[in-house]
Amino acid sequence: MRILLLSAYDAVSHQYWRKGLVNALPEHDWTVLSLPARYFSWRIRGNSLSWAFGERERLQQPYDLVIATSMVDLTSLRGFVPSLAQTPCVVYFHENQFAYPASGHEHQSVEPLILNLYNALCADRVLFNSGYNRDTLLEGADRLLRKLPDQVPPGLVEQIRARSEVLHVPLPEQVFLPAAPVEGPLEIVWNHRWEFDKGPELLLAAVERLQTDHVDFRLHVVGQQFRRLPPVFDQLKQRLESGGQLGCWGHIESTEAYRRLLQRSDVVLSTALHDFQGIAVLEAVAAGCRPVVPDRLAYRELFAAEYRYAEQQETSALARMLGELSASKHCGEPIRTPDVEHLGWPALKASWGRVIETLTQGGAPSL
Incomplete structure (x- = not known):
């Protein structure tokens, strides 16, 4: 089958998904168009203009299916x-x-919300990487439609719901690695984008509490960085250096080195305000880390309660969970980790194939 795959704001997580999809299903003839992940407001509104008049010949080829972000x-x-x-x-x-x-710094606009709504109504099938993502879109769309002044047709959210399905971004086989823990302090890795929505303020507060409680730990702060970083990262680094708990710091260029860090770490930590699936956490768990994640977002459907710290008095709950894990390690007790093999490509390939096959045969996939 000839499939046109469109990624209009090709961030790292979107590249991860589209490359995995093409590699996992090589029996199809893929045409991939992508645009750089910059100039957000222009990109989400201007991608149709850029492609329609810059890639017209490729877009007008006969395709059996379009898959678009x-x-x-x-x-x-x-x-x-x-x-x-x-x-x-x-x-x-x-x-x-x-x-x-x-x-608090972005330009407030309804345009991105309308784009989400129109895309969901335009598609024959609407896929989400988590139930949390699906549910918050449906709830948000309902709130938006109720605010519009007039001429809003009934049943729009129900139409989207009927065409929706949760289908996770699969993990590639190479991320499933044996754990290789090391002796010494509790090895914690925080492996996220260095931006406000990943909760660095909570991370700093938790580090301060761990230091006050004299918890034995080492923290590796890695992940994608940008030119403008929240100032809290400078404070965090100073804190860790002064306490002797600083591990790896900054983006790790080598994939192999990054994988080795995950294998020798005991815990992968999330302090996120925004995670619709949490691929960075899932990759670390696949390499043997125990997740320590907030009791919100997509994490409620991914991990059992024992891996989630409470939202109430969050700093204390997080520090307490890490303190208990540090004590367990010092006592020689094994640190349990969940199995995430059901989120790998070998487990999910058939589901992705089913969506493609059924739509190209003129039907709607069964749920």
Whole structure:
């Protein structure tokens, strides 16, 4: 089958998904178009213009299926290239703008919300990487529609719900590695984007509490960095250096070195305000880390309660959980980790294949 795959805001997590999809299903003839993950406001509105008049020849080829990320301005693109309007289409939501936390610095606009809503209504099938992502989009769309002044047709949210399905971004086979723990303090890895929505303030507060409680730990702060970093990271580094608990710091260029760090770490920590699936955490768990994650977001459906710290008095709950794990390690007790093999490509490939096959045969996948 000939499949057109569109990634309009090709962030690292979107690349991870689309490359995995193409590699896992090589029997199909893939055409991939992507645009850089920058200039967010322009990109989400202008991608249809960029592609329709810059990639017209490729877009007008005969395709059996279109798979587009939720950042694609699908309604405009189908208007600019009418042949695409006749091709079955799947929209994949890695995230939704209804549940994205506000930093207080962004320009307030309803445009990203409308784009999510229109894409979900335009698609033949709407896929989400978690139930949390699906539910927050449906709830947010309902709130938005109730605020619109007039001429809002009934049943729009129900239409989206009926075409929706949760299908996780699968983990590649190479991330499933044996744990290789080391002796000494509790080895903790925090492996997220260095941005406000990943909760660095909570991370700093937890470190301060662990130091006050004299917990034996080493913290590795790694992940994707940008030119402008929240100032809290400077404070965090100073704290860890002064306490002698600083491990790896900054982005690790070598994939092999990063994988080795995950294998020797005891715990992968999330302090996120925003995670629709938490691939970084899942990869660490696949390499033997125990997740310590907040009791919110997608984590409630991914991990049992024993791996989630409470939202009430969150700093204390997080520090207490880490303190208990440190004590267990010092006593020689094994640190339990959950199995995430059901989220790997070998387990999920058939589900992705089913969606593609059923839509290209003119039906709707069964749930």
